[in-house]
Amino acid sequence: MFNLNDIIRPNVLRMKPYSSARDEFKGTASVFLDANENNLGSLAGENYNRYPDPHQKELKQRIAEIKGVEPDQIFLGNGSDEAIDLLFRMVCRPGQDSMLHLPPTYGMYEVSANLNEVRLDAIQLTADYQIPVEEVLLAIKPETKIIFICSPNNPTGNLIEPESIEDILRAFKGLVVVDEAYIDFASDQSWTNRLQEFPNLVILQTFSKAWGMAGLRLGLAFASAEIISVMDKIKPPYNINEATQELALQALEREEALKDMVEEIVQERELLINALPALATVEHVYPSDANFILVKVKDPNGLYNFLLGKGIVVRNRASLPGCEGCLRISVGTLEENQELLKAIAEF
Ligand SMILES: Cc1ncc(COP(=O)(O)O)c(C=O)c1O
Structure with missing residues (x-):
């Protein structure tokens, strides 16, 4: 058990x-002199002095x-x-x-x-x-x-x-x-x-x-x-x-907006998962239930640096035991993903 x-x-x-000042105080009050705050106000914006x-x-x-x-x-x-x-x-x-x-x-x-x-x-x-x-x-x-x-x-x-x-x-x-x-x-x-x-x-x-x-x-x-x-x-x-x-x-x-964003990211993820295997340097694309994809490539360090040269940063996981040869790629916007695919094709 x-x-x-x-x-x-x-x-x-x-x-x-x-025990914080407001934990010890119970009831209603309008003058708060208990927490050494700045009662004149905040330079950062409303309420942030509290x-x-x-x-x-x-x-x-x-x-x-x-x-x-x-x-x-x-x-x-x-x-x-x-x-x-x-x-x-x-x-x-x-x-x-x-x-x-x-x-x-x-x-x-x-x-x-x-x-x-x-x-x-x-x-x-x-x-x-x-x-x-x-x-x-x-x-x-x-x-x-x-x-x-x-x-x-x-x-x-x-x-x-x-x-x-x-x-x-x-x-x-x-x-x-x-x-x-x-x-x-x-x-x-x-x-x-x-x-x-x-x-x-x-x-x-x-x-x-x-x-x-x-x-x-x-x-x-x-x-x-x-x-x-x-x-x-x-x-x-x-x-x-x-x-x-x-x-x-x-x-x-804004739960509806969350659903829409997740749907779009998942859709983009599946597009990447379908497109990546056709590229010559790609050896394996792992299935993903996340907002990133693990991709095994022939020359991970070479591709990583090539992408960096194009201003695209991915995560190099090639030295991690169990992830040999792999880059981890976050799913981006439609335009970013197209740019990524184009760059990998050029490598
Ligand atoms: C599996 C996992 N757990 C936790 C975190 C950390 O999340 P947070 O930004 O909430 O600290 C990350 C961030 O990448 C993550 O990949």
Whole structure:
């Protein structure tokens, strides 16, 4: 049985969270002299002289309605990278505990583990970028606190088979983090539908991809209210700034526009997937459920530099074990994708 208190770091269990000025005040008031703000105003714009809501109540309420979860099942972070870091700090004792990830995958799990002095176990994905479940289960140690699964996976673009994730959720007594940064572009449903079933499930999503808000830094974690309350307890109090909260609320009213944009990106992705194999240098185009495509080419470094010379930047993943010979290409606008195809044909 999963028991959150068995895996939380003792210092986190013991500590009291920071109590902000507005947490201590209850009732109505018109004169705020409690938070050392600038009451004359802001040089940046309306309201920005005031600290933002540390609990992001309005924003969480709206996200809850859209995502079909409860507000207390949502954590908001300064990008999902902040949630990754907080999860380590919540359950992994530096120098003692470990995490397991499945390369080739998103690089921040490793960076964040190293920063927090968390040991790293890596089980390579199979040739078709799926999880070798038996191998993963055998690699779990008493010190293993978190398993990171990225689906759709970055940089390979594929969804991970739900049966594999379910097997791991059932067998592992630590946190299973399913990173769904690219889920809006995918053909499968989000794991948020199954939160009630798995008390050790944490789902990451972000406003940086489909919502087009990478510059605002807003990431989400969905989990049991119990897990979310601990993440909230240890987060920096004002981690989501006022401008981000306001702009996100506005964006959430534009779900139709989100659908249109996702549809267009997916359409462009399929056009690229169909066009790329005809080009002489292209050896393999991997299927994608994301807004990027992994492409194996004959001379990745040569092509990468050739494209750079034309002012086109893609991601060179050729030196990453499991991605030999590969470039990762984000789906652009119709014009950008045509320019890319033309340039690759010229190489
Ligand atoms: C799989 C994955 N997770 C998380 C992130 C980080 O997202 P954010 O911008 O919310 O920090 C990225 C960014 O590229 C990503 O690819």
